[in-house]
Amino acid sequence: MKRLLLTSFIYLALLRISSGQAYQPSPENLAARQWFQDARYGLFIHWGVYSILGDGEWVMNTQNIPVSAYEKLPKFFNPTAYDAKRWVQIAKNAGMKYITLTSKHHDGFAMWHSNVSPYNIVDATPYKKDVLKQLADECEKEGIKLFLYHSHLDWHHPDYFPQGKTGRQTGRPESGDFEKYLQYMDAQLTELLSGKYGKIAGIWFDGWWDQALDEHEKQARKTHVNWHLRRTYDLIHRLQPAALIGNNHHVTPFEGEDFQMFERDLPGQNTFGYNTSSVSQLPLETCETLNGSWGFDLRDQRYKSPEQIVRYLVGAAGRNANLLLNVGPMPNGEIQPEFVDRLEAVGNWLKTHGETIYGTRGGIIPPQEWGVSTKKGDTRHFLHVLKKPTTNYLFVPNFTPKVSSITAFDGKKPLKFKQQAEGLFVYLDGVAMNDWDTIIEVQTK
Structure with missing residues (x-):
């Protein structure tokens, strides 16, 4: 109850903050930006209850699973093989300097113990443990920084309305209060950033594009709802001034964002059709997945070779960008050996050649x-x-x-x-x- 009252207080205080003022990054934030650019290489981890179905993280949308049916999945999610220490060691052996974990994906399921909603890994699964807390503690021990992927859109929450262009067959009501949804989202972000999980290096947003219903609006950086991005960004920076904010919205950065990301393309490229050709002066990051899927896909055997990964990492660094390379752990919590072997091979290359990547600029x-x-x-x-x-x-x-x-x-x-x-x-x-x-x-x- 105390936490919820604190959340409400912070939220109401932020409502009074004028977003008309230009964003001025704090000294801690500027130092974090430099560290981020020096790091150059991170591990992306897409993991949630969707892994049970072995059909990627978009399975709720691609298989048109209604909320009432999808809510049964957590009852089967018991990742007894999850080992945070092992995950962090895999990242370190690969030469990676940070980890970005999906705290909440588009299915709306929280991978931490949320007091805002019982739809979380502690209250809704037989596992009953906070995987994020375990990972945060292990990252702190080993000097690996932790970022959190957090979905803007939510196929589960009834107040995410209008529904946008995805997840329309999930049985959600044809009504809702979007402002209430934003309060819910900011309350969960407050939980993540209020100290229980230590220093969070940044928030990696995704899903803004769900409300940009046509290409013209997307290019104009407009959506059919007001996301109140600055309000959310101000909340994050107030709770943790050093935290970096990025948004995978596929348009030029908005005020309040601290780095620009590119999905499955190097900066300036757009072979997948996701990215803007505009490259800002902010720190840059490109994300790619080690096979063809982000979340665990039982049939996906399209593993990239160590050579391909090294060349992509080098191509990113030469364009002044980081590489955030993704793996999708299995539902039992293990990272597949096919991923681990390839990551270790790249780590061995970096032991000899890392000084040409780490701490460099384009x-x-x-x-x-x-x-x-x-x-x-x-x-x-x-x-x-x-x-x-x-x-x-x-x-x-x-x-x-x-x-x-x-x-x-x-x-x-x-x-x-x-x-x-x-x-x-x-x-x-x-x-x-x-x-x-x-x-x-x-x-x-």
Whole structure:
């Protein structure tokens, strides 16, 4: 009861805050942004009661399961093999610096002990334990930062109305009070950010797009409801000033957001049709899944190879972005060995080559046909050759800093070069080309 009263107090206080003021990130937030960019690599985890059906996290929508039937799933959710310590160790062995866990997906089920609604893993399942609390405690012990994915849309809550363009066959009433739903959402966010789960590194929103019913409105950044984003964002920043806010809305960032994300595409690309071509000056992150599904899919065998993952990670870093790589644990709480083996292989690569990724920023030249570049400080530049040139040299256009030396990163072999007005020529004689990523280090004065 005390927590609910505190939640109501905070919520009412925020109603009085004018969102007309421009968002000014706190010093803690700015420091967190820098850490986030330095981290470069994180583990995304989609896990919930939907895993029982083995058909991905959208199963409630894709199979048109009504709320009354879907509510039976928690009774079968008993993940006795869940081991938070093991999950965190998998992330660390992979070279990942943070974990983003689905606290609530579109099905509306809370993966923590919520006092706002009994529709949660402690009150509605035979497991009776708070998996988020276990993970938060283990992340703190091991120095891994924890972000929370939180769905804006909700196929379960009766006040999520109008229903939007998804989950329309779930049997929810054709009425509702959207303002009450927003109060419910903010109350649950208050629970997550009020200290029980420690320092939350950020909130990863998804679902704003559900109310943008046509492409024109989406591009205009308008929806059929008022999400009161600034009100929610102000609440988060007030509770935890360092927490970073991102929103997978697929449009240019709104005021109050701290990083920009891209779904299944690198910044500036839009092969999946989700993303805006606009790339902001905020820290960037691209998310991709290790197979073809986000949540556990029993039939999905489309596992990406370690080589593909490394090349995607390098491509993201070269565009000044992080890679958030997803796994969908099984309903018993285990992360599939097919995922673990691939993550460990990438971790082994990072043990040797991580300094060309961690703590870097996108290079001073844009992505080229041969690959990308990263830089560390003002004098160390890394050329990541992802496609072998057809010539015996690598041409780096418009590379203006004065070069003092060039070496192959593996083996440290000095390389000959020629720097002219049009760019830099790096001669590849004796360089062993690597199918994953051939790295050349350029030292400038």
